[in-house]
Amino acid sequence: xxxxxxxxxxxxxRLVPGTPLLEVRDLHVEFKTRDGxxxxxxxxxxxxxxxxTLAVLGESGSGKSVTAQTIMGILDMPPGRVTAGEILFRGxxxxxxxxxxxxxxxxxxxxxxxxxxxxxxxxxxxxxYQLGEMFRVHEGASRKEAKAKAIxxxxxxxxxxxxxxxxxxxxxxxxxxxQRIMIAMALALEPDLIIADEPTTALDVTVQAQVxxxxxxxxxxxxxxxxxxxxxxxxxxxxxxxxxxxxxxRIVETAPVHELYARPAHPYTKGLLRSIPRLDQxxxxxxxxxxxxxxxxxxxxxxxxxxxxxxxxxxCRTEIPALHQVTxxxxxxLAGRKSACHLWKETLHG
Amino acid sequence: MAEPILEVRDLVKHYPLxxxxxxxxxxxxxxxxxxxxFTLDKGETLGIVGESGCGKSTLAKVLMNLERATAGQVLxxxxxxxxxxxxxxxAVRRNIxxxxxxPYTSLNxxxxxxxxxxxPFEIHPEVAPKGDRRRAVQDLLDVVGLNPxxxxxxxxxxxxxxxQRIGxxxxxxxxxxxxxxxxxxSALDVSVQAQVINLLEKxxxxxxxxxxxxxxxxxxxxxxxxxxxxxxxxxxxEIGTDAEIYDHATHxxxxxxxxxxxxxxxxxxxxxxRIILSGDIPSPANxxxxxxxxxxxxxxxERCSTEVPLLAVPEVLSGGARHxxxxxxxxxxxxxxxx
Numbered sequence: 001x002x003x004x005x006x007x008x009x010x011x012x013x014r015l016v017p018g019t020p021l022l023e024v025r026d027l028h029v030e031f032k033t034r035d036g037x038x039x040x041x042x043x044x045x046x047x048x049x050x051x052x053t054l055a056v057l058g059e060s061g062s063g064k065s066v067t068a069q070t071i072m073g074i075l076d077m078p079p080g081r082v083t084a085g086e087i088l089f090r091g092x093x094x095x096x097x098x099x100x101x102x103x104x105x106x107x108x109x110x111x112x113x114x115x116x117x118x119x120x121x122x123x124x125x126x127x128x129y130q131l132g133e134m135f136r137v138h139e140g141a142s143r144k145e146a147k148a149k150a151i152x153x154x155x156x157x158x159x160x161x162x163x164x165x166x167x168x169x170x171x172x173x174x175x176x177x178x179q180r181i182m183i184a185m186a187l188a189l190e191p192d193l194i195i196a197d198e199p200t201t202a203l204d205v206t207v208q209a210q211v212x213x214x215x216x217x218x219x220x221x222x223x224x225x226x227x228x229x230x231x232x233x234x235x236x237x238x239x240x241x242x243x244x245x246x247x248x249x250r251i252v253e254t255a256p257v258h259e260l261y262a263r264p265a266h267p268y269t270k271g272l273l274r275s276i277p278r279l280d281q282x283x284x285x286x287x288x289x290x291x292x293x294x295x296x297x298x299x300x301x302x303x304x305x306x307x308x309x310x311x312x313x314x315x316c317r318t319e320i321p322a323l324h325q326v327t328x329x330x331x332x333x334l335a336g337r338k339s340a341c342h343l344w345k346e347t348l349h350g
Numbered sequence: 351m352a353e354p355i356l357e358v359r360d361l362v363k364h365y366p367l368x369x370x371x372x373x374x375x376x377x378x379x380x381x382x383x384x385x386x387x388f389t390l391d392k393g394e395t396l397g398i399v400g401e402s403g404c405g406k407s408t409l410a411k412v413l414m415n416l417e418r419a420t421a422g423q424v425l426x427x428x429x430x431x432x433x434x435x436x437x438x439x440x441a442v443r444r445n446i447x448x449x450x451x452x453p454y455t456s457l458n459x460x461x462x463x464x465x466x467x468x469x470p471f472e473i474h475p476e477v478a479p480k481g482d483r484r485r486a487v488q489d490l491l492d493v494v495g496l497n498p499x500x501x502x503x504x505x506x507x508x509x510x511x512x513x514q515r516i517g518x519x520x521x522x523x524x525x526x527x528x529x530x531x532x533x534x535x536s537a538l539d540v541s542v543q544a545q546v547i548n549l550l551e552k553x554x555x556x557x558x559x560x561x562x563x564x565x566x567x568x569x570x571x572x573x574x575x576x577x578x579x580x581x582x583x584x585x586x587x588e589i590g591t592d593a594e595i596y597d598h599a600t601h602x603x604x605x606x607x608x609x610x611x612x613x614x615x616x617x618x619x620x621x622x623x624r625i626i627l628s629g630d631i632p633s634p635a636n637x638x639x640x641x642x643x644x645x646x647x648x649x650x651x652e653r654c655s656t657e658v659p660l661l662a663v664p665e666v667l668s669g670g671a672r673h674x675x676x677x678x679x680x681x682x683x684x685x686x687x688x689x
Contacts, residue, residue, distance in 0.1 A: 060540040174403075174630040204401035206627045207564065211609040213626055215423055234612030238619055257616045275544040276614050277573035282592075285551070286573065290389035292509050306539075 015223040017051030021193050022071070022110070022225065027085030029066055029249075032078060038296040040066045042249040044085075045323065050192065051223040055257070057272075058081050058246035059293055059313050064229045068195050069248075073102045089193075108138055111186035112165075115198040117178035121170040127154075128166035134188040152327075155186040157214060157252055171322045176207035180214065187218060193225040200235065212239060233276060237261060238308040245269050246306035248294045251323060255337045265326050265339035265348040303342070315342050353428060354389035354561050356413070356528060361432075367635060368604050375593075380635045384439055384584035385422070387661070389530065395561040396555065397575030397592070399448045399568060399607070403631050405584040406564045410530045412568040413562070414448055415439060420444055434494040444474050448457045451533035453513035457505040463516055465503040467491070477524050490519040493556075495549060511542035518549065522557070530562045535570065547574060552635035557618040568611050580604045582640040584634055590673030598670030600680035602631075642677070649679045 029041035041063040048054040058064040069075040071087055073094065087094045089109065094102060114120040119197050122130060131153055132146030141149065147166060154162035157180040159173075170178055179199060184196050196215070200208040216239060219226055230236060236243060236257070243260050245268065247254045253266040264270040271289040291308040294300060306312040324344055326337035341347060364379035381605040383405045390396050398406050413424055415431060424432040450456035450652050457466055469485045471478045477488040488498035504512055509580045512561040515533060521529050531550065535543040547570060553559060565571050571578060572592050578604065579589040588601040606625040614624070627646045632638055641659050644650040663672055664680040671682045 059541060176630055204631075205568075206401060206606060206612045207630065208612075209624060209626055210628075212612075232612065233540065233614040237614050237616040238612045240616075261614070262614050272540060273614070275541060277544075277547075282573060285548050286544040290540040290545075290546055290688045292511065293539060293541070 014336070016052040017049075017223045019050040020050055021050055021089040022227075023047040023086075024067065024071065025065060025088065027070065027087065027309055028083040029070055029075070029079050029080060030083055036297045039299060040080075040249050040296060041070070041297070044249070046195065046244045046251060046254065048225040048227055051219070052227050053219065053226045053228060053239055053241045055228045055235055055240035055243045057230065057233070057243055057244060061229055061247040061248075061293055061296060062246040063249035064246050065197055066249075068112070068197055068227065068229055069213040070187070073106060073197060074112075081125070096208075107134065107191070108189045110193045110195065111189070113179075113182050113194060113196040113199045115201050117175065117182045117202070118170065120182060121178065123170055126167045126169055127173070127227060131166075131181065131185055131188065134185060139188055144257075149188075153188055153216050154181070156187070156218075157181070157184040159184075174207075175203055176210060179203060179207075179211050183214065183218070185213070187222075190222060191224060193227070195227045197229045198231070199228070201230070201232070209236075213331055215239075233272065248299050248317055250298070250304065250340060251338075252305065252340045253338065254323075255326075256335075259334070261338060265310055265337065265345055266341045267343070268305050270347060271308075271310075272336045284333060284345045303340070311343055311346065313342070351493050351494075355392045355427060356390040356562075357423075357425040358389070358413070358426075359423040359425065361409070361412060361424065362420045363408050363417060364420045365525065366398055378635055380633075381584050381637060382414060382634055384634075384637075386581075386586050387422075388583075388586065388589060390560050390562060392527070392560055393554070393558050393622045394577065395563055395575045397568060397571035397578040398562065398564045398581060399571050399578060400432060401566065401631060402579035402585075402609075404581040405634070406581050409581070410532050410562070410564055413530060414446060416445065417609060427479075433674075440473070444477070445526050446528045446530065447521040447524060449517050449521045449529060452537050453510055453517050454537070456517055459505055462502050462504055463491070464507075465493060466505070466516060467519045467523055470520065486523075487519075490522060493522065493553070493598075494519045495659055497554075498639045509549050510538050511545060514538060514546050515549065518546075518553070519679050522539070522553065522555050525557070526559070528560045528562070532564045533565075533566070536565065543570070550574065568608065569614075576591055579608065583631060585642060586674075586677065587643065587677070588662070588673070589674045590675075594673040596681055598673075600664060600673075600675040600682055601643075601677045602647050602649050602672050604659060604675075605683050606646075641676075643677075649677075651679075653678055 001307050024046050025045055027041055027044045031038045031040055044067050046054060054063045070082060083097060105301045128147055131150035135141035135146040135149050151162045151166050159165060159177060159180055200211050203211060240257045242256050247268050253269050264273060274287040275289060277286055289308050294304050300307055302317045302319055306316040321340045321342045323338045323340045326334050326339050326344060328334055329349055360381055362385055363383040366376045366380050367378040368374040369377045377600055386409060400406050408448055412419050419432040421432045426442055434442060464487050467490055468483050471483050488501060491498045496512060524593045535546050538546060554561060554626040563574055574594050578592050578595040579586050582603050585588045588604045599608060606627050629646050638645050640655040640657055644654040659678050661674045664675055
C-alpha cells in the first residue's frame with residue numbers, strides 16, 4: 001500500500017548546496033502602540049543559500065527576531081505592520097502571497113525553532129501526537145503512520161528509547177531533550193530553510209554543545225539553509241558561515257565569519273568583540289560600549305549607534321549611513337563584506 | 351595568613367520529599383547541596399560555576415540563611431551563623447548582602463528607586479539616621495553610576511543594566527563585607543555586561559568587598575575571580591585559583607565544561623577538540639552512587655560507583671595541577687581554554 005505520505009516524501013528533491021533560498025530586501029516593520037510607533041526593523045537586507053549558515057547577531061530590541069517572525073509570517077498584525085520591502089523565497093515575494101500560499105511554505109519549506117521549548121510545546125498533548133500532527137495536517141497521514149513517523153524523527157534527533165517515549169508529555173523530558181523535539185518538529189517535513197531563534201539560550205553549556213552539534217550534523221546531511229539568531233558571540237564563531245550584525249532594526253555589518261572576528265568594519269561590532277573578557281586583560285578594566293541600547297520609539301537621528309560610538313562625527317549625527325561595500329586598502333571589493341558606517345575605512349584599516 | 355572572612359564546612363541542604371496528605375512521611379530528599387566546604391578571604395572573589403540544578407543558587411541562599419542548612423557550618427569571622435535567629439541573625443545579615451540575577455523581578459515595581467535602595471535602612475536604622483537617608487541613597491546612586499536625580503523614578507523607567515545597578519546599590523546600602531552575586535549579568539545584553547562587571551570590580555577595590563560570584567559564563571567568571579569552584583549535583587568537584595582551574599583542570603567534568611564553552615573566535619574551529627557529554631544531569635533526588643559524575647564520565651570505572659571521591663589535592667600530580675579535585679583519576683588534559 002503506497003500512501004500519500006510516502007509519495008510526497010519520495011518526490012522531495014534534494015537540496016543542492018549553494019542554491020539561493022531566501023533573500024530579504026529592504027524590509028521595514030513597525031509596531032503601532034499606545035506610546036507611538038516603534039520602528040523595529042528599518043531596512044534589513046540579507047540572504048541565505050542551501051547548506052549555508054547565516055548568523056544574525058544582535059542584542060534585545062535589535063529587530064532580529066521580528067525579522068524572523070516576518071519571514072515566517074507569524075508576526076501579529078496588527079500591531080505589527082510591514083511598511084516596505086520584499087522577502088523572496090526561491091525568487092517569489094512571500095509578502096505578496098495569499099495566506100493559503102504562505103501556509104504551504106510554512107513548516108514545509110521554511111521551519112522555525114524557538115528559544116523556549118517548554119512554552120512552545122503543548123503541555124497537554126504527548127510529544128508523539130505533536131510531532132505526528134505535522135504529517136497528519138500537511139500530508140494527510142493516518143494516526144498510525146504519523147506515530148511511526150514521529151518515532152523515526154525522535155530517533156533521528158537521538159532521543160534514547162524513542163518508541164517508548166513517544167507517548168510521554170513535554171514535562172517528562174529535560175530541557176535539552178525538549179529542544180531536540182523542537183528540532184525534530186522543524187525537520188519533520190524536510191524544509192529547505194530552518195530559522196533557529198536563540199535555540200540554545202535556555203540550555204546549559206554542555207547541553208548546548210550537544211544541540212549545536214546535532215544541528216550541524218543534520219545540516220550537513222540535508223544541506224538545508226540555516227538562519228541562526230543569537231546574541232552569543234561564541235556560538236556564532238563556532239557554526240556560522242557568514243554573519244549579519246543588527247543594531248536598532250538595521251543591518252550594520254555583514255561579513256564572512258573569519259573576517260568579521262579578525263577585522264570588523266563597524267564600531268559596534270568592534271566594541272562587542274572588544275568587550276569579551278580576554279586572558280591577558282585579567283585584573284584590568286573591561287572595554288565597555290558606553291550608554292544604553294536605543295529606544296525604538298526614539299531612534300537617534302543619523303546613525304543609530306552614534307551616541308554610543310567612540311569615533312562619531314557630525315556627519316554620523318545627521319545622516320543615516322548606507323550599507324557600503326567594504327574594500328581592502330587597494331580598493332578591491334571584499335566579497336560579502338558590507339558596513340553601515342560612514343567611517344568604515346578608518347574602522348577597518350585604522 | 352589572616353583568618354578567612356567566611357568559612358563553609360560540610361554544608362548540606364536537603365529538601366524533603368513527602369508522600370501522603372494527612373500522614374506525611376518522608377520518602378526521600380532532594381540533595382541540593384550535599385557536603386560543600388570552602389573559604390572566602392577578605393577582598394577576594396570566589397567564582398562558583400556549574401550548570402542549572404547543580405546547587406549553586408541553593409548554596410547562596412543557605413549562606414544568606416534564607417534557607418536553613420540541614421547540616422554543616424557557615425563560619426563568619428569564626429562564628430557559626432547557620433543556626434542563628436532573631437536579632438543575632440539580623441546583625442550578621444548586615445554584613446552579607448546579595449545581588450540577584452533578574453533585575454526585572456527582584457525590584458518591586460510599586461516602589462520608587464529611593465524606597466528600594468533605602469529599604470535596608472528601615473531594617474538597620476543604625477546605618478543611616480532618618481534625616482540622612484535621602485542623601486545616603488543619592489550617594490549610593492552616584493556610586494553605582496546612576497544620576498542621583500533619578501531617586502523618585504520607578505524601576506520600569508530603567509533599562510536592564512540600570513536596574514542591575516539599582517540592585518547593586520541596594521546590596522551596598524548597609525556597607526556589607528561580603529556580597530553574594532547570583533548570576534548578576536546573565537540577564538543583560540552583551541554590550542551592557544561589561545559595564546556592570548567593571549562596576550563590580552571598581553566597588554570591590556573601593557570598599558574592600560569579598561565577592562562570591564555565581565555564574566555560568568566561564569569567561570566572565572575567569573575575568574573577575576581570584577579562585578574558582580566547580581559544582582556538580584550538589585558537590586564541589588574542583589576548586590583552585592583561576593589559572594589552576596582554567597589551564598590545569600584535572601576533573602573530567604571541569605574539562606568537559608570548559609571544552610563545551612563556545613570560544614568567541616572562529617580561528618581553528620574545525621580542529622577544536624570538544625568533549626560532548628552524553629545525557630543530562632541526573633536528578634538530585636536520586637544521585638548516582640559513588641562519584642556523581644560517573645554516569646556521564648568517560649573515565650568511569652568500577653571504583654567510581656562504590657567509592658565517593660574526596661575533594662583533595664591528588665598526590666601524583668605536580669605544578670598547576672596540584673589543587674583540590676574530587677576524582678579518583680584526576681589528570682590534566684589539553685583543553686582549549688575559554689579566553
